[in-house]
Amino acid sequence: MDDSERPVLAVRNINKQYGQGCVNCRGAKGEGLLKNYCPVCGTVYACRDISFEVYAGEILGIVGESGSGKSTMMECLYFDQEVSSGEAYIASYKGGETNVFEESSQQKRYIRNHLMGKVYQNPLMSLKMNFSSIGNIAEKLISAGNRNVGQMKVRGEELLEHVNIPVYRMKEAPKNFSGGMQQRVQIAKALSNNPPLLLLDEVTTGLDLSVQASVLDLIKSIQRxxxxxxxxxxxxxxVIRMLADRTLVMLDGQVIEQGLTDQILEDPQHGYTQKLVQSLL
Known part of the structure; x- marks a missing residue:
């Protein structure tokens, strides 16, 4: 397989459970579960055997209701949580041959700082609200080993300009910014080391519609x-319709449908996806 056909990220059978499990819920098909919860022992199966690939220059959408496991899966990918089991391979890391979940915490830090960026639903998870905006970007550059203050300043200004933060506000702290501007600073910070992969978790939730639209436009233009x-x-x-090339639909910790976004919107197969699509119309 030549490099252009290799996925940037390949994920195999991610599982994440909270609790030990018991005879009632450990079966391969999860027959004893109520949605993704075991009523006998209280174990929650947040992610169940999730597998997918992301290719170069592609936007993969993951859609599902609250509690479907999609944010937990993103936390596992960014090492905010440990997986219970599963594999993930990044093409630009050790030739794409090493399961990153089994790497040391030092190597995971390297991957987070160089090969991935993440934009959280809540900017407090990523930004230091009392630092200047440019200081927040410098922090990410420093954790990736950059020590040149001049270079970091230039890079920070370039990124903040790229996400439409005016020059005169670059030294201002994000706590003074609106929600939409805080998301822009987060996006700039996540892009600072040119990662091949960007993770965006519910980035427009809680924003006004006009602000949502401008953040989505920004994401689309960055991707292009x-x-x-x-x-x-x-x-x-x-949001998924506007941005994603392909889409996975999640329910109760599992992927229940996947395909090209247009195809899923025009001809949803699963009852849950059909309801989702109807709610759009």
């Missing part, structure tokens, strides 16, 4: 200019 691969998680099919 930088040809970066992205995974976008949302409970809003409208």
């Amino acid at each position: 200019q930088l040809k970066i691969s992205m995974i976008i998680v949302s409970h809003d099919l409208g």
Whole structure:
């Protein structure tokens, strides 16, 4: 397989459970579960055997209701949580041959700082609200080993300009910014080391509609200019329709349907996806 056909990220059978499990819920098909919860022992199966690939320059959408496991899966990918089991391979890391979940915490830090960026639903998870905006970007550059103050300043200004933060506000702290501007600073920070993969988790939730639209436009233009691969998680099919090339639909910790976004919107197969699509119309 030549490099252009290799996925940037390949994920195999991610499982994440909270609790030990018991005789009632450990069966391969999860027959004893109520949705993704075991009523006998209280174990929650947040992610169940999730597998997918993301290709170069592609936006993969993941849609599902609250509690479907999509944000947990993103946390596992960014090492905010440990997986219970599963594999993930990044093409630009050790030739794409090493399961990154089994790497040391030092190597995971390297992957987070160089090969991935993440934009959280809540900017507090990523930004230091009292630092200047440019200081927040410098922090990510420093954790990737950059020590040149001049270079970091230039890079920070370039990125903030790229996400439409005016020059005169670059030294201002994000706590003074609106929600939409905080998301823009987060996006700039996540892009600072040119990662091949960007993870975006519910980035428009809680924003006004006009602000949502401008953040989505920004994401689309970044993807076009930088040809970066992205995974976008949302409970809003409208967001996924606007951005994603392919889409996975999640319910109760499992992928229940996947395909080209247009195909899923025009001809949804699963009852849950049909309901989602109807709610869009």
